[in-house]
Amino acid sequence: MSARTLYDKLFDSHVVREENGTALIYIDRHLVHEVTSPQAFEGLKLAGRRLWRINSVLAVPDHNVPTTDRSHGIADPISRLQVETLDQNCTDFGVTEFKMGDVRQGIVHVMGPEQGATLPGMTVVCGDSHTSTHGAFGALAHGIGTSEVEHVMATQCLVQKKSKAMQVRVEGKLGHGVTAKDIALAIIGKIGTAGGTGYAIEFAGSAIRSLSMEGRMTLCNMAIEAGARAGMVAVDETTINYVKGRPYAPRPEQWDAAVAYWSTLHSDEGARFDAVVELKAEEIEPQVTWGTSPEMVIAINGSVPDPAKESDPTKRGGIERALQYMGLEANTPIDQINIDKVFIGSCTNSRIEDLRAAAAVAKGKHVAANVKLAMVVPGSGLVKAQAEQEGLDKIFKEAGFEWREPGCSMCLAMNADRLEPGERCASTSNRNFEGRQGPGGRTHLVSPEMAAAAAVAGHFVDVRLLLN
Amino acid sequence: MQAFTQLNGLVVPLDRANVDTDAIIPKQFLKSIKRAGFGPNAFDEWRYLDHGEPGMDNSKRPLNPDFPLNQARYQGASVLLARENFGCGSSREHAPWALLDFGFRAIIAPSYADIFFNNCFKNGILPITLSAEIVDSLFKAVESTEGYKLVIDLETQTVVTPDSQSYAFEVDAFRKHCLLNGLDDIGLTLQHVDEIKAFEAKRKQAQPWLFN
Ligand code: SF4
Numbered sequence: 001m002s003a004r005t006l007y008d009k010l011f012d013s014h015v016v017r018e019e020n021g022t023a024l025i026y027i028d029r030h031l032v033h034e035v036t037s038p039q040a041f042e043g044l045k046l047a048g049r050r051l052w053r054i055n056s057v058l059a060v061p062d063h064n065v066p067t068t069d070r071s072h073g074i075a076d077p078i079s080r081l082q083v084e085t086l087d088q089n090c091t092d093f094g095v096t097e098f099k100m101g102d103v104r105q106g107i108v109h110v111m112g113p114e115q116g117a118t119l120p121g122m123t124v125v126c127g128d129s130h131t132s133t134h135g136a137f138g139a140l141a142h143g144i145g146t147s148e149v150e151h152v153m154a155t156q157c158l159v160q161k162k163s164k165a166m167q168v169r170v171e172g173k174l175g176h177g178v179t180a181k182d183i184a185l186a187i188i189g190k191i192g193t194a195g196g197t198g199y200a201i202e203f204a205g206s207a208i209r210s211l212s213m214e215g216r217m218t219l220c221n222m223a224i225e226a227g228a229r230a231g232m233v234a235v236d237e238t239t240i241n242y243v244k245g246r247p248y249a250p251r252p253e254q255w256d257a258a259v260a261y262w263s264t265l266h267s268d269e270g271a272r273f274d275a276v277v278e279l280k281a282e283e284i285e286p287q288v289t290w291g292t293s294p295e296m297v298i299a300i301n302g303s304v305p306d307p308a309k310e311s312d313p314t315k316r317g318g319i320e321r322a323l324q325y326m327g328l329e330a331n332t333p334i335d336q337i338n339i340d341k342v343f344i345g346s347c348t349n350s351r352i353e354d355l356r357a358a359a360a361v362a363k364g365k366h367v368a369a370n371v372k373l374a375m376v377v378p379g380s381g382l383v384k385a386q387a388e389q390e391g392l393d394k395i396f397k398e399a400g401f402e403w404r405e406p407g408c409s410m411c412l413a414m415n416a417d418r419l420e421p422g423e424r425c426a427s428t429s430n431r432n433f434e435g436r437q438g439p440g441g442r443t444h445l446v447s448p449e450m451a452a453a454a455a456v457a458g459h460f461v462d463v464r465l466l467l468n
Numbered sequence: 469m470q471a472f473t474q475l476n477g478l479v480v481p482l483d484r485a486n487v488d489t490d491a492i493i494p495k496q497f498l499k500s501i502k503r504a505g506f507g508p509n510a511f512d513e514w515r516y517l518d519h520g521e522p523g524m525d526n527s528k529r530p531l532n533p534d535f536p537l538n539q540a541r542y543q544g545a546s547v548l549l550a551r552e553n554f555g556c557g558s559s560r561e562h563a564p565w566a567l568l569d570f571g572f573r574a575i576i577a578p579s580y581a582d583i584f585f586n587n588c589f590k591n592g593i594l595p596i597t598l599s600a601e602i603v604d605s606l607f608k609a610v611e612s613t614e615g616y617k618l619v620i621d622l623e624t625q626t627v628v629t630p631d632s633q634s635y636a637f638e639v640d641a642f643r644k645h646c647l648l649n650g651l652d653d654i655g656l657t658l659q660h661v662d663e664i665k666a667f668e669a670k671r672k673q674a675q676p677w678l679f680n
Contacts (some may be wrong), residue, residue, distance in 0.1 A: 016667045017660060022642040024657060026667055028678050035559065038501035050655070053668075055679070064499065078499040078522055085501050122678065129559035129583060143583055145561035146503075147590035147653070157664055163582075172644065187572040193486060194553040197582060227556065229582045250677030258677050293486050314485050314551060321484075412558075414495050433490045433557060439519045 003268035006234055007165045010140035010265070012122050016157055024157045028122040029134075032059040032095070032149070033108045034086040035414070036127030038114040040150035041089040051093050052156040058117050059090050059097040062107045063414045067377050067404035070100060079415060090178040106380020106406040109133040109347035113217065116246025116384055120235045120262040125152055130347050130430065132223040135232035136216035137239055138265040140200075142229040163229065164198055164274035172281035177464040180215035181349060181428070181447035183207065183279070184222035185287035188298040191277055196228030199275065199386070202267060203233050206279035207421070213242040214353035221348045222430055225294040234266035263387045288334050288460050289432045289445040291322035296432075298334060300450070300462045306330035325434055326442050327422065333462050337444075342367070342374035342455040343437070344401075344448055346411035349428035350379030352386050354448040358428075359392040361452035361466055367400035368458030375402040375417070377409040401455065413438045426454035470592035471650030475573050477546035477622045480536050481610045487550060488557030489584060493566040496521055502636045506562055507569030511537060523590065529572065537570075541614050549606055550577040554595075555584025564591045574620050576601050594622060596637045622648055 004012075014025040037059070044050070051057060054093040057149060064079035067093060074080040083100065090097035098104040110132050112118040118134040124141035125131060127149040134141035144158065152158055169185055188195070201223050203216070211219065216233045223231025233239075238258055243249050250258040285299035296319075298305075306320040307330060328337070342360050344350070355378065367374045376396050378384035384406055387393055393403045410417040411429040419425055419441025428451050429436075446454065451462040474675045497509045499522060501613040508526040513519075515537055517530040537545070548567065554577040555563060564587045567575070573593060578600040580588075588595045598606075609629065610616045622644060627635045646653065657664075672679050 017663050020641055024641065024660065024664075026664070026671065035498050039503045039561075042501070042503075047654070052664075076499075082499050082501060119678070121675070127559060127561075128556065143559035145564075145587035145590060147561060147582060147587065151654050151657065155664065156656050156668065157657055159642070159653060159657065193477055193556055194579060194581070197553070197579065227553070227581060248680060251680065254677040254680075259674070261675065318485055412490075412495050414498065430489070431488075431557060433488050435494060435513055436490055439494075439513065 003271040005165045005271040005273060006138065006202050006232055008139070008267060010121065011162055014140070021161060023160050023162065023237055025123060027119060027125050027152050027156055027158055027161050028056060029124045030057045030152050031108050031112050031124065031126035032057055032129070033063060033126070033128060034061045034082045035063045036146050037089065037149055039087045039146050041093065041155060043150040044153055050237060051095070051153050054094050054151070056156065057095045057153070058112065059086060059095050060108050060111050061086055063412065064441055065100050065407040066415055067173055067407050067409045067417055070205045070405055075416070090379065102314045103381035103385060103404065106383065107347045107408055109221065110350060112384065113137065113213070114246070114380055116249035116308065119201065119243060120239060120265050124159065129224045130221050132229065132231045133217050133221040133347060135223065136213060137222040138232060138235035138262065140230060140232065145399055154309045159350060163200045166196060166199040166201045166228065166275040167273040168201055168203050168277045168279070170203070170207040170279045170281050171205040171249070172207055174207055174284065177449055177467050178284055178286060179447040179449060180211050180218040182284050182287045184219050185289065185294065185297045185445065186279060186284045187277070188222065188226045188294045189287070190279065191226055192457070193225060193293055193295045194227045196223060196226035199228050200230040200232065201226065201228040203231060204267070208233060209236060212353055214351040217351065218348055225429050225430055236263045256307030268423045286447065286450050288450065288464055290326065290328060290334060291319070292325055292432055292434050294430070294432060294445060300334060300460060301333055304328050304330055304332045304334065335462065337425050338370055338424070338459045339454055340372050341419060341425040342371060342451050343377070343410045343425055343427040343429065344375070344451050345377030345379070345409050346429035347379065348430045349448045350377060350383065352383050354428065355387050355392050356390070358448040358452040359395045361449050361463060362399040362401065362456060363395050365456040367401055367455045370458045371455055372400065374455040375404055375410070378406045379402045380406045399456070410437050412436060426451045426460065469590070469650045469652060471506045472573060472592055472594050472622055472647045474622070475546060476617055477574065477620065478544055479544065479547040479549050479551045479610050479616050479618055480542040480545035481607050482536060482543070483551065483607060486556055487549040488594040489555055489560050492555065492563040493560065494520070498560060498562050501525070503565055504569060506566035507571070510570040540673065542570070546571050546573045547618055547620065548572050548575045549610055550575060551603070552578045552600065554580050556581035559583045561587045561601055564574055564588050564593050568593055576603060576606065589647060592647065592650065593621065594647060596620065596627060598637060602635055605628040
């Protein structure tokens, strides 16, 4: 057999049938949250359909949940109704749900891997674009729309066309203070937010293999911001060690067979990709976005671009509009930009390793006087518990950060956590679109280390200066 | 799903690249548990001068006169002319629901984000991809000609301008079939129940841990 890519292996092994290039692929794991599921459950009810395989579905509320005191439930009646609707639907259909208050509750893309519900070789879907996160396990994972959520619920399958395959190779060793988030932003800066459209991206190379599972998840999470529905990393020992012993992982008597299969989940030597992008790890510096799209990104020692230097009129207009929205002057050095708020959290950067890294920077320092709010929102109840066991909560609180309950929070501000118009935020989330963190809010995407550094400095600063 | 065959529709231009689904339907409206009723909040932040929240009477809100969708000449538009990477960002199907509810049945752009593109077909909206040059010429024509309409024919896969210029577009055969006939995907897939069951049984044998 000819050499195959990891994507080939994952896709082909799930094809139930194929006709004229359109395949029906089998879905192993379906994750569900409260925002994109109500209309799907309603559709099933109206058509009198049942779930095809109940134990493939795991549900959790995350977008609307409050991150402060939860003893009184959700204050906003519309948010509350959405979460209650999920609870009711899960009861009606017999779906396992980690409700608010359950220690396992958290952001769906943190919860799945943490439970071992995301496994190598799986197809994983969720009505959420950042489902690409789960590809870190050598799984084929991508976001789907609500009609597809209903389709998977009813049929366990998805109608799919095979994408093209792109390999992003990052070779070398990352510098101190440079993270998976910086790799992700550097890639998007290089190929653009549409650079991966139509592709499934495999991240490869020595710098990727050196990343922890948390780092790989951060990277695959951002694949969608490069336009690719799916991102993935080959299975290796790091993957297998992470999965071992988790609640939904293979049972002991299944383990060896699982590992034997998982060990085949990598691109074969000589496999052909439709596109290859290469980066050198040593050249990647801490990144900060300056505009309203993740591709509007520069290194910490750079300056905000000047639209006058852009010849393409659509791009020039885009830069001008972004600068105006962001309240920035062309050519301003990025480390001279003051911030109002800091958000450390989201499915990109709210795992234990992210919190450890941010805490290491914040330790013994204090949030700057001009920063009105610096908040840390763990990705799940279990991450929160682990962090508290390690004393990270104390480090953050002593440094003046708020320590919150798990959820999506200010990543998209569907709950009460949001920016006020004009406020500027250093955020570890994944989207800096207009209004993403609150109407008129200004988002700069950074790594957890860089966010913590900005919090204590009051402006963006090269975290490497604080670490040395 | 409403079938799509032919459309003779007024065109409205939206001259921005990378329009994301947050812009098409802002997140505060995603709290609805229904599929319908998103139209009045399509492009909410660009369309109104105030900040919109669910439950507001949209007919009383101040409109942004500079936003094309608000301009008299574009009222009743059913074709949205857009720039590259339209519909990027969040996978929310509320975006095509909002566009459909507003009255759009077709979109023309040089490129789309994958998930949004896919979601359009599930909701009876035809996203047409034409080259950046053609889209550029359409922008010029729309802006200079009041009442500019395009005839879109899915069967023949053509977009025809008022001066009879015809542009061919590509569309996947399966999606075309579903859209032309207004077919529900789930019903189609369930015609293959036996194959799915057989596949599942084999999988359960080979990788039992997936079914724990
Ligand atoms: S943390 Fe943000 S990006 Fe991730 S699932 Fe929640 S809202 Fe979406």
